[in-house]
Amino acid sequence: MMSKTEDKTPKKTPRCPQCGKPRVQAYRPFCTPRCRDLDLGKWLDGSYTIPAVEEEPPDERNEEGW
Numbered sequence: 001m002m003s004k005t006e007d008k009t010p011k012k013t014p015r016c017p018q019c020g021k022p023r024v025q026a027y028r029p030f031c032t033p034r035c036r037d038l039d040l041g042k043w044l045d046g047s048y049t050i051p052a053v054e055e056e057p058p059d060e061r062n063e064e065g066w
């Protein structure tokens with residue numbers, strides 16, 4: 001019999017760049033819509049440079065496996 005353990009512990013826990021909490025897949029790379037909005041607010045504030053394309057580091061693909 002196979003004992004299937006749902007023990008998928010990632011080496012590194014992706015964090016929300018806004019508050020540092022573990023990110024939520026639905027709102028990645030943030031943890032909540034609020035954090036996403038806060039980050040968007042920075043963009044509007046001119047603190048961020050808006051990139052032409054949204055690039056995702058190849059690293060991210062590993063974390064989407066679940």
Ligand SMILES: [Zn+2]
Pocket residue numbers: 016017018019020021030031032035
């Ligand atoms: Zn957050």
